[in-house]
Amino acid sequence: MSVPYEEIDTPALIVDLDTVAANIAEMAGVMARNGVRLRPHIKTHKMPEIARLQLEAGAAGITCAKLGEAEVMADAGCDDILLAFPLWGRPKLERIAALRERARVRVSLDSVEVAEGLGGVGGASPDDPIEVFVEVDTGLHRLGRPPGVPTAELVAAVRKVPGVSVAGLLTHAGHSYRSTSLDELRAVAEREVTDLTETAELCGGELEISVGSTPTSRFGAAVPGVTEIRPGTYVFNDATMIRLGVATEATAAARVLTTVIARPAPDRFVVDAGSKSLTSDGAGTPGWIMVAGRPELSMRFLSEEHGIGRCAAETAGPEIGERLELIPSHACPVSNLFDTAYGVRGGRLDHELAVAARGKVR
Amino acid sequence: MSVPYEEIDTPALIVDLDTVAANIAEMAGVMARNGVRLRPHIKTHKMPEIARLQLEAGAAGITCAKLGEAEVMADAGCDDILLAFPLWGRPKLERIAALRERARVRVSLDSVEVAEGLGGVGGASPDDPIEVFVEVDTGLHRLGRPPGVPTAELVAAVRKVPGVSVAGLLTHAGHSYRSTSLDELRAVAEREVTDLTETAELCGGELEISVGSTPTSRFGAAVPGVTEIRPGTYVFNDATMIRLGVATEATAAARVLTTVIARPAPDRFVVDAGSKSLTSDGAGTPGWIMVAGRPELSMRFLSEEHGIGRCAAETAGPEIGERLELIPSHACPVSNLFDTAYGVRGGRLDHELAVAARGKVR
Structure with missing residues (x-):
């Protein structure tokens, strides 16, 4: 063999297995020392074998972007999945209902419309609501409302949707990729956690604070209030991570x-x-x-x-x-x-x- | 169904079949009116069904970039393939030898080193040489030597390699994508054919003149000397083709x-x-x-x-x-x-x- x-x-995609193991151990160590749960995004590797290495090293679960990815990972034994993407439409709602039969699945969203769809899926009820993360725009200007009152209003509206339960706030600081120094990265990481924790206070109740992105993860883990971090790229790294100094x-x-x-x-x-x-x-x-x-x-x-x-x-x-x-x-x-x-x-x-x-x- | x-x-990739049929017929018509062979590059669609439509509409054969693509298309009945990429290394040389058993396969190159590898493949001999196109750099600065003496010298050297026969000159005017008007496109198309025909005269002997790129194809077909055109994108088109006006x-x-x-x-x-x-x-x-x-x-x-x-x-x-x-x-x-x-x-x-x-x- x-x-x-x-x-x-x-051409071939080659993966150095010793380096992967070291990268997984290093990030797991950072999170363990800070008492933060690690939920790596599997989009970087898309390989069940590597997801299992991450879970064996202590990851609390995994993050996926697509239902199809989550289904593959559930087939491979991953039983705690955050699907960090707003799901829309009957075919996908039927698939998430089926997926919930065999794994803990939580999803992210940034609208009442998407919450209403999710609340109607099979199995989602007041007794077994589907848990959602409300996405917050901390600067990438992709999904989410700004932190503070706009997000707190959205959380209040989503909490009224039958069959849905708000588990936490979530953001992705993709704008950190534009940083030119580690100090800038640290500032972005601190800002995203602070934005979310302050917003959570406005919302009331216990909320998870989930942030992610490889450049900010090691800094964000040290910021009080964060409960979960979702880096993806750290497992392989790339020329962008080298340029950013991480x-x-x-x-x-x-x-x-x-x-x-x-x-x-x-x-x-x-x-x-x-x-x-x-x-x-x-x-x-x-x-x-x-x-x-x-x-x-x-x-x-x-x-x-x-x-x-x-x-x-x-x-x-x-x-x-x-x-x-x-x-x-x-x-x-x-x-x-x-x-x-x-x-x-x-x-x-x-x-x-x-x-x-x-x-x-x- | x-x-x-x-x-x-x-998300889904959707293909309007009536538009595809019209695009195929239009380009086939341009080539037929000009007496030029059409050898579409299948990289745009990668679908055997569409390659068959192109052949049924009169294409002389197809162009592929990768051996794996050529193998798939041969499986689908394509029996005249130009592999427009320099092949290197034992695994690929063994595969091209096998492919030659079931299809006419010609390949492009821009070095004696690659020619020597090809000349040594199973089946390539003075009686059954592997036919090659020598690639010319008409402005993209990717593969090939400049037109004129540098290419003529390369052709002379490749002709000395046992088991190899030079079938023609080939270029891809990818630099045409930077054009800002149809006049510019026409000028690039005329230049690439002229560059190749003048170089062919220096080389002596009968040589095919093979050019390609969707933006230049309709103009290039009208230029005396061209024998074969290899557009790919025309079958689907895209926002870049719309911007270019074609x-x-x-x-x-x-x-x-x-x-x-x-x-x-x-x-x-x-x-x-x-x-x-x-x-x-x-x-x-x-x-x-x-x-x-x-x-x-x-x-x-x-x-x-x-x-x-x-x-x-x-x-x-x-x-x-x-x-x-x-x-x-x-x-x-x-x-x-x-x-x-x-x-x-x-x-x-x-x-x-x-x-x-x-x-x-x-």
């Missing part, structure tokens, strides 16, 4: 293994992985994709199947047939592009991992 | 059907499709993603599962539960994100199409 790394054909090349566990297939000009090399393996996330920003161990090489642009790299014309540069490991700009959508990943350990292929929750668009 | 369009759950909303056959799942602010709506359904291609450029039939709505940004849209605060805007059709910025990588597409006709679901060549990274 264990074949040499050199025999993996390219990861290093050594902790970047997921890479796209490529082969140089052309050297059309002295300052140009082309590898066999493009946006169909790496996505276009972050395209064009400096250092968006890193060539592991080769700081003298950088990526210029991607087309679907080609990665066009830059090397100094006065050096020999990589040769045709040479293999390079690319650290993606954003790891999460990359796992969605591969049916299987190669788990490597000590430079050898250990085993293949099924990306079983890949492509679960619904 | 035929269920109403309203019952398709979202498509309209009416000819945009592939859309992502979404549901509005939140209205967190008067000027903001959120749909249930993000970069995991639409990719990040073109992110942030004006009009990158279009909301079909709703010019008053635009898309602000995507996260993986959310599409954040803008509406005028003084209007009612779309309601939660309303369905919107998004025209992707770039259709080709979108088909790679769905296992199945919904073929619709006259506003009803006609049948599902398997995206059988999805995810063929190798």
